[in-house]
Amino acid sequence: MPAMHEIRADFGADTITVYQAYPAAVADAAxxxxQFAAPFSFRRMTWIKPSYLWLMKRSNWGRKPGQERILAVRITRAGWEQAxxxxxxxxxxxxxxxxxxxxxxxDPERSLRGAALNHYSIQIGVGRPRIREFAEDxxxxxxxxxxRTHRIAELVRAGRDDQAKRLLPPERVYPLPEAVARRLS
Structure with missing residues (x-):
């Protein structure tokens, strides 16, 4: 059973993937x-989420107005851990x-069908002083x-959950320095 607060993510030795949903103009430019470029806003907080299913609940599988495009953003682990x-x-x-x-x-982690689970997923709001660093460094x-997101949603709607799960991005527990883990949870 997952810990109440744990970060689950797709990551490698040097990078971690976070997910964001944007309108087409922002996604196409990026x-x-x-990297992020205008019309991406460098003047407001941007929220990054390592949980794909949490973002699917938030964006209604890329169908919510202004969140039609789902991006996997690979960032450095050094940047993530700094955040x-x-x-x-x-x-x-x-x-x-x-x-x-x-x-x-x-926030409560989500199941494939959007139900709240009994453990939590992290989201990080990168504020204006750090936006350029996030976007450019x-x-x-x-x-x-x-x-891919729309295909997964179609499979879920058709009751083909096993096929949908095979298309999900891999996520495993992200190892945090102990001091950071204590402070965050």
Missing amino acids: LAAG LALAVPTTGDPGALAAADVHVQW WTTGITDLTA
Whole structure:
């Protein structure tokens, strides 16, 4: 059984994949540039999520207006861990949260069909002071998962969950430095 608060992600030795949903104009520009570029907003917080299924619930499988395109964003583990080290929980002190460059929030993880599970998934809000760093330094690649996402959703709607699960991105427990893990949970 998963721990109440654990980060599950697709990651390698140097990178971790996070997921975001955008309108076509933002996704197309990012894919063409290989990093985020206008009309991506460098003036507002951007939320990154290592849980694919959590984003599917949030974006309604890429069908919610303004969230039609699903991107897998590969970022450096060094950038991810820097964000985690700077993160202030959204449930904490309001003064500390207002001054924080990075926010952290834990939400119920989701099943393939969108039901809330009894453990939590992390999302990180990268604030304005760190957006360019995220977009230009941490990001190593961007992949469009929209077609795959729609295929998974079709399989789920057709009751073919086993086939849908085979198309999900792999996720396993991400190893955190102990001090960071204690502070975040």
